[in-house]
Amino acid sequence: MNKYYPFELHCHTFHSDGEMSPKTLVNASKKRGYTGIAVTDHNTVSAVDETVALGKECGLKVIRGIEWTTFFGHITALGNNTAVDWREIDMQNIDAIIEKASKAGAVLTVAHPKRHGSPMCKGCYMELPITKYQYISGFEVWSQKTPNREGYNLRAIELYDSLLCKGNRLAAVYGYDWHREKADYSYAYTFIGDKDEPERAIKSGDTFVSAGLGLDVKVDGQSLPFGSELEAGKHVFEITVVNFFEDFCSRYGVIPKGVALKGSSCAERVAALGEKLTVNCSEGYLRIEIFGDMEGASNLTLALASPYYVIDRR
Amino acid sequence: MIVLHEHRRLTESESCRHIYIPFEAPCGGNALTVKFSFQPATLEDRQQSLEIIRRGMEIYEPGIRRNDAELEEFLPLKNMLTLSIDSPDGFIGAAHRHSVNQLHKISAQKSSRGFVPCAVTKGRWIITVSPFHFVTPYVDFDLEVSIE
Numbered sequence: 001m002n003k004y005y006p007f008e009l010h011c012h013t014f015h016s017d018g019e020m021s022p023k024t025l026v027n028a029s030k031k032r033g034y035t036g037i038a039v040t041d042h043n044t045v046s047a048v049d050e051t052v053a054l055g056k057e058c059g060l061k062v063i064r065g066i067e068w069t070t071f072f073g074h075i076t077a078l079g080n081n082t083a084v085d086w087r088e089i090d091m092q093n094i095d096a097i098i099e100k101a102s103k104a105g106a107v108l109t110v111a112h113p114k115r116h117g118s119p120m121c122k123g124c125y126m127e128l129p130i131t132k133y134q135y136i137s138g139f140e141v142w143s144q145k146t147p148n149r150e151g152y153n154l155r156a157i158e159l160y161d162s163l164l165c166k167g168n169r170l171a172a173v174y175g176y177d178w179h180r181e182k183a184d185y186s187y188a189y190t191f192i193g194d195k196d197e198p199e200r201a202i203k204s205g206d207t208f209v210s211a212g213l214g215l216d217v218k219v220d221g222q223s224l225p226f227g228s229e230l231e232a233g234k235h236v237f238e239i240t241v242v243n244f245f246e247d248f249c250s251r252y253g254v255i256p257k258g259v260a261l262k263g264s265s266c267a268e269r270v271a272a273l274g275e276k277l278t279v280n281c282s283e284g285y286l287r288i289e290i291f292g293d294m295e296g297a298s299n300l301t302l303a304l305a306s307p308y309y310v311i312d313r314r
Numbered sequence: 315m316i317v318l319h320e321h322r323r324l325t326e327s328e329s330c331r332h333i334y335i336p337f338e339a340p341c342g343g344n345a346l347t348v349k350f351s352f353q354p355a356t357l358e359d360r361q362q363s364l365e366i367i368r369r370g371m372e373i374y375e376p377g378i379r380r381n382d383a384e385l386e387e388f389l390p391l392k393n394m395l396t397l398s399i400d401s402p403d404g405f406i407g408a409a410h411r412h413s414v415n416q417l418h419k420i421s422a423q424k425s426s427r428g429f430v431p432c433a434v435t436k437g438r439w440i441i442t443v444s445p446f447h448f449v450t451p452y453v454d455f456d457l458e459v460s461i462e
Contacts, residue, residue: 014427017410044409044428046429116375120388
């Protein structure tokens with residue numbers, strides 16, 4: 001079984017419009033059980049050094065980040081993100097900007113692409129006409145407090161699927177967009193397949209978003225990291241969920257009911273958890289969703305994994 | 315010593331554009347102080363606000379009708395101007411927040427939230443005011459920079 005680690009990839013401090021000091025953020029993150037976080041203040045990295053140092057003291061992985069908060073869309077840039085000045089970004093040059101940033105080592109994620117935008121949330125709706133998605137690694141399919149119930153996230157997932165259909169490779173990530181310690185709560189996480197180099201895992205697509213459930217996926221009897229390539233042809237999928245956090249399912253009333261396989265590689269399939277599914281995969285992508293009940297609501301997406309990419313070499 | 319004092323009225327056509335305001339620091343110093351304020355903070359007219367939100371929603375969630383109570387969750391509509399600072403050596407950070415009265419101090423030892431510590435050196439500095447979509451017909455800002 002591949003091991004996955006819970007992260008929060010979109011956090012703000014009082015260095016921008018958040019209310020938390022770096023210390024409060026680190027302590028609150030430990031309390032919530034995160035293995036790591038990304039500090040992504042709006043257009044500044046002034047909180048990063050302090051947060052990284054505080055994280056080291058208590059065993060919390062802190063990813064250096066920034067949220068480029070432009071008039072026409074937001075992008076988080078993790079890792080080496082100094083090659084771009086947020087004020088350079090505009091509707092005309094966005095492809096050149098993401099190419100430059102990515103080549104300099106930044107791991108880029110489209111943030112909350114379908115959230116309500118200006119003037120309610122400044123620049124929150126993605127209008128930047130990105131076409132070179134090969135320079136984008138992650139895509140916030142989920143955002144905010146109750147991500148699997150929000151219409152804007154359903155629209156984000158539609159956009160995600162349309163981008164995957166075009167052959168783009170994008171990791172599914174959740175970004176809480178965490179600003180306040182207590183008023184903001186969330187039951188969702190981005191699970192990442194590498195706790196030491198999470199940026200690398202995001203780049204390779206080894207992630208899933210989840211309402212606290214862990215995932216165990218076997219393809220032809222083997223654990224296969226998300227984002228991996230599969231040969232076209234028949235494959236057997238076996239998908240089970242695990243209760244990642246003790247008492248989490250009872251606290252939030254999470255009841256997983258089944259699994260859905262989606263994507264351009266095969267017709268949509270629905271199965272019971274643990275059932276062996278034989279799927280004839282053609283070239284394209286294939287991704288896994290867990291559905292079920294939560295906090296009294298039924299038929300919600302409880303987990304959504306980054307795709308496998310099916311290659312036909314025949 | 316005051317090295318810059320700027321007062322401007324920005325109209326809707328100037329929103330979503332960066333306004334670069336360079337100034338010369340004639341000498342180095344222990345600290346650079348930036349006082350920045352703008353007004354109005356919010357759109358006070360409730361009906362007008364709801365109409366703006368309704369128009370926005372038609373773009374962001376087409377086909378979904380929301381009643382006034384749902385639209386009110388987005389009130390009050392606020393103006394937002396981000397202030398960035400460049401030292402002679404480049405970008406040192408930004409204050410992206412709704413506060414209408416801001417005071418920022420830059421020095422080699424410690425800077426205000428949003429800015430990295432930076433020695434106050436002689437040369438060309440730049441303040442950038444970046445107004446996001448206005449919710450009022452105009453926004454006035456006042457900017458004063460001093461070196462001590």
